[in-house]
Structure formats: structure tokens, C-alpha cells
Amino acid sequence: MAFVYRDPFEVLQSELERMVDAAFSPTGRTGGLYPPVNVFDRSDAYVVKAEVPGVDPEKIEINVEDDTVTLRGERAFTEPGANAAYHRRERGQGEFRRVIRLPGRVAADEAKAQTRNGVLTVTIPKAKEARPRRVQIEAA
Amino acid sequence: MTASELEAKPKQKVERRETTRPGTYFQPPVDIFETPDELVVVADMPGVPPDGVDVDLEGDELSIEGRVSRGDYEGLKALYVEYGVGGYYRKFALGEMVDRAGIKAQLKNGVLVLKLPKAEAARPRRISVEAA
Numbered sequence: 001m002a003f004v005y006r007d008p009f010e011v012l013q014s015e016l017e018r019m020v021d022a023a024f025s026p027t028g029r030t031g032g033l034y035p036p037v038n039v040f041d042r043s044d045a046y047v048v049k050a051e052v053p054g055v056d057p058e059k060i061e062i063n064v065e066d067d068t069v070t071l072r073g074e075r076a077f078t079e080p081g082a083n084a085a086y087h088r089r090e091r092g093q094g095e096f097r098r099v100i101r102l103p104g105r106v107a108a109d110e111a112k113a114q115t116r117n118g119v120l121t122v123t124i125p126k127a128k129e130a131r132p133r134r135v136q137i138e139a140a
Numbered sequence: 141m142t143a144s145e146l147e148a149k150p151k152q153k154v155e156r157r158e159t160t161r162p163g164t165y166f167q168p169p170v171d172i173f174e175t176p177d178e179l180v181v182v183a184d185m186p187g188v189p190p191d192g193v194d195v196d197l198e199g200d201e202l203s204i205e206g207r208v209s210r211g212d213y214e215g216l217k218a219l220y221v222e223y224g225v226g227g228y229y230r231k232f233a234l235g236e237m238v239d240r241a242g243i244k245a246q247l248k249n250g251v252l253v254l255k256l257p258k259a260e261a262a263r264p265r266r267i268s269v270e271a272a
Contacts (some may be wrong), residue, residue: 019221040216051186052248055143090169094146118186118250
């Protein structure tokens with residue numbers, strides 16, 4: 001049998017694409033909730049990623065309560081001077097608030113968040129009893 | 141004034157010809173404005189690290205490309221998905237002469253700011269009329 005190497009990142013990419021297409025096509029949705037989020041399972045934790053380019057990390061408020069993550073903040077730019085003329089304006093500004101329900105029980109007080117290159121990552125460890133556990137076999 | 145509520149626009153996929161790297165590319169949303177001295181392009185490219193951007197000017201065609209860092213997704217299994225992850229690509233025809241040597245690019249918080257100074261010949265100039 002031939003073994004075909006598939007780059008794990010490309011596998012994930014096509015998986016994400018398939019899921020996005022399944023969720024939003026073919027209605028041609030024009031606007032959705034901001035920021036767009038992806039939720040991942042990392043076996044011991046849930047990882048919520050959100051695209052927030054240009055949002056000051058200090059202006060993002062994150063709350064984790066029970067199984068719910070709330071993101072709140074504002075995206076605001078400094079406007080160019082009065083002598084500037086716009087040719088295109090496609091980037092939006094404004095306030096946002098999003099509530100994301102996690103699919104299982106979590107240890108809310110152990111949640112961590114960081115932003116990198118305009119992507120917010122919130123890592124919420126699963127509740128102890130929900131984490132996978134390796135069971136040792138005892139010698140008889 | 142109350143701030144408006146932000147809406148997310150779905151990422152638009154772009155087809156690139158002659159790609160050397162496989163993978164999905166999206167069209168980054170941009171703001172473009174012009175001052176008397178320069179043209180400024182601002183593009184949203186979340187996930188692209190500061191060293192992951194290429195800016196190319198060929199004739200009057202400006203192209204920008206961003207590549208995402210892949211390590212951020214190791215060991216993750218997708219449960220719920222609203223956006224795809226990939227690179228960014230877009231090109232523009234510039235209507236103005238640009239001083240190539242003076243082009244400056246900066247990437248911060250996933251936003252590319254590209255400053256293209258106008259070439260001397262393209263800047264507005266006041267011409268005084270001499271009395272005969």
C-alpha cells in the first residue's frame with residue numbers, strides 16, 4: 001500500500017475549510033458575529049481562537065464562567081489626518097461582545113489567554129473528571 | 141457618539157496562479173488612503189508573524205502576501221469552526237508613481253501597514269505663473 005504523506009497543518013486546513021463551508025454555504029451570509037471564533041479540543045483543555053487583528057489586547061475583556069466564555073472589546077483605529085482621502089474602506093470598527101458555550105465541564109479559574117499576531121487564544125482546562133486519564137494495570 | 145457594533149465578514153478565498161506553496165489563501169480586507177505625500181495600505185492579516193509578509197512591486201502592480209505560522213495549531217482537533225486558516229494574498233494596480241526605495245512595511249497585531257511615498261514627479265506642485 002502506498003503511503004502518502006499529508007502535512008498535518010494542511011490536513012487541519014482542509015478540515016477547517018470543509019467545516020466552514022458546511023456551516024455557511026450556500027446562503028451567502030454577509031455578516032456574522034464578531035470576532036469569528038474557532039473552538040478546538042486539546043484533550044486536556046478546550047482552546048478558543050478568535051481573529052482580532054488591530055484590537056489592542058488591553059481592550060479585550062475575557063470572562064469564563066461555568067462553561068461559558070465571554071469576549072468583549074472594541075476595535076478602534078486612529079484616523080488619518082484631514083488631508084487624507086480614502087480610496088477603499090473595508091475594515092470595520094466598533095464594539096463587540098461574544099458568548100461561546102463550551103461543550104464540556106471546565107476548570108474556569110485555570111483559564112489562560114494570550115494574543116499573538118492578531119489572534120486571541122483562550123485555553124480553558126477541562127474539569128479534572130473530564131480529562132483523559134491513563135489507567136495503569138496493577139500486577140496481580 | 142456611540143460606537144457601532146462590529147460585524148464579521150466571511151473571509152474570501154482567492155485563487156493564486158503559480159503558487160510554490162500549497163494551501164488556502166484569503167483576500168485580506170484593506171483600507172487604502174492617500175495623503176499629498178504618500179499612499180497608505182492597511183490590511184488585516186490575523187495569524188501572520190512580522191517576518192511572514194512579502195510585498196512586491198512590479199511595474200504598477202503591488203502585491204502583498206502573508207503566511208501564517210503553523211505551529212499554533214499543533215495537537216488541536218477542531219470542534220466548532222467559523223473561519224478558515226491560511227495565507228493572505230492581494231494585488232492592486234497603483235495609479236500613482238511610487239518611490240520604490242522609500243516603501244515601508246510594518247506588521248503589528250496582525251495588521252499590515254504599508255506606506256508608499258509618492259515619487260517626486262507625482263506630488264502636487266504649485267506652479268507660479270510668471271508675469272509677462
